[in-house]
Amino acid sequence: MNDRGPAPILRDATSLAGVLLETLDGCPAYRVLVDRVCRRALDLHESVILALADDDRHRRLLDADAALQGLRGLLGLARDLSVLSDDDYLGFAEQADRVGRQLGGWLRRLAAADTMP
Incomplete structure (x- = not known):
């Protein structure tokens, strides 16, 4: 992190996890599915946090x-x-698409840096 605030990908992953939760x-219906959705959102959030802080960013980004x-x-x-409405x-x-675009960009930058002499 820096003085400008959290990285956009962390802000968006946090927002996604929060609104899903x-x-x-x-939601009483399909409790197993709901639990899995929430766990997966938290896995994504944790992977982004670790990618921002870890030396092994590539692996963490692949996890995310x-x-x-x-x-x-x-x-x-x-x-x-029908656990989620179409609008939700x-x-x-x-x-999720916004987070995915940021992940893709980050992975492409890391790949380009690996190919630099």
């Missing part, structure tokens, strides 16, 4: 990407089962 909290991919699949399932799903998918 708030929206799905107390895997968590995000799993979260996207679970969100689609939650929508299909679209909002969460947009946030």
Whole structure:
């Protein structure tokens, strides 16, 4: 982190985890799915925090990407089962896409740095 505040990817991953937890909290239907969605969002959040602080950023970013991919699949399932409304799903998918674009950019920068002489 720096004096300008948290990195945009951390801000967005935190926001995504927070709104998912708030929206799905107390949902009695499909408790296992809801728990898994929330756990996956927290896995993503933790991986981003560790990537920002760890020397092994590439591995942490790959962990974050895997968590995000799993979260996207679970969100689609939650929508299909009417655990999430279409509007909630679209909002969460947009946030997940924003995090995904940042992860992709970060991974591309690391890959380019690895190929520099």
